[in-house]
Amino acid sequence: MPLKEVLQKINFVKQCRRYQLSLWQCPSFLFLLMGLITILTMLGSYLIALRYTEQPEIVALIVILVAAILTIINYFIVQGFERLAQANQLKSEFVSIVSHQLRTPLTSIKWTLNLMMDEKAGQLTEEQLAKLKTIKESNQQMGDLINDLLNVSRIEQGRLVVRPEKLSLEALVRDIFKDYGSLAKSSNVKLSLVSHEDIPLISADRQAIKIVLQNLIDNAIRYIRKEGRVKIVLKKKNRSVICQAQDDGVGIPQKDQNKIFQKFFRSRNIMKYQTEGTGLGLFISQAIIKASGGKMGFQSREGQGSVFWFELPIKPKNNKQ
DSSP states (O other): OOHHHHHHHTOHHHHHHHTTOOGGGOHHHHHHHHHHHHHHHHHHHHHHHHHTTTOHHHHHHHHHHHHHHHHHHHHHHHHHHHHHHHHHHHHHHHHHHHHHHHHHHHHHHHHHHHHHHHHSGGGSOHHHHHHHHHHHHHHHHHHHHHHHHHHHHHHHTTOOOOOOEEEOHHHHHHHHHHHTHHHHHHTTEEEEEEESSOOOOEEEOHHHHHHHHHHHHHHHHHTOOSSEEEEEEEEEETTEEEEEEEEOSSOOOGGGGGGTTSTTOOOHHHHHHOOOOOSOHHHHHHHHHHHTTOEEEEEEETTTEEEEEEEEESSOOOOOO
């Protein structure tokens, strides 16, 4: 690890400011302080023991005093963690409540727009229809964002539940390709599906796995410049099925790859070509795959594209989250 990164990690002042905690409530500072006191205590006890060999009560008194100080510091450390945990819980609850409240008006807007566009299409001009379509697309983007925030809230609170059923990945991919046909065509991207052999049915939550595939395919299409291809490859490996999403897009820089599954993270080179996005899709996808008893990863080189993959067992373990 570079020296600069090491110094940033031990910069407790910056970390305390980041979490808006005082030094006496900041775990990183208190851990460092406790470590120093422990070292000094060991040295001091040794020197005192050498000097007062015939007065063990003095040594015992000093050890008790230092132990009391360490106990107090431990109390402050626990208090700091509790405050962070409470803040995180309040944030998750707030996001969940607000997201639920926003879904109702957005759904009403969606149905109203559909009604206007279906029943009055003949009475509206092309310009009016185009504006309604723009409003509908913006409403859909807001709905997608709210769904993402709700999923993140469930993940953070340990309430992400998957309901397995018999599922054909191949059929699901073909259905999603139909949904993304227009976007792929307008982006000059060719979609293709390759099944290496007879892919068995898996037991997984259809809607959850659909979200994962949509995130992978959507990212692959949007991060291809000019023209390219997105290929989904399905293959069997022992008692698992592997799904790969291959693209020849902009790729991910090496220095960003360890953060790619973090919440709200978007690679800097991607921001140049696609300003829209929340950075939640891959975080949610990885959580869904883990909850389904599988695993997820990727390989990528900047400028040469990426391969995102997930592996799901044919007969998954019982996972409860």
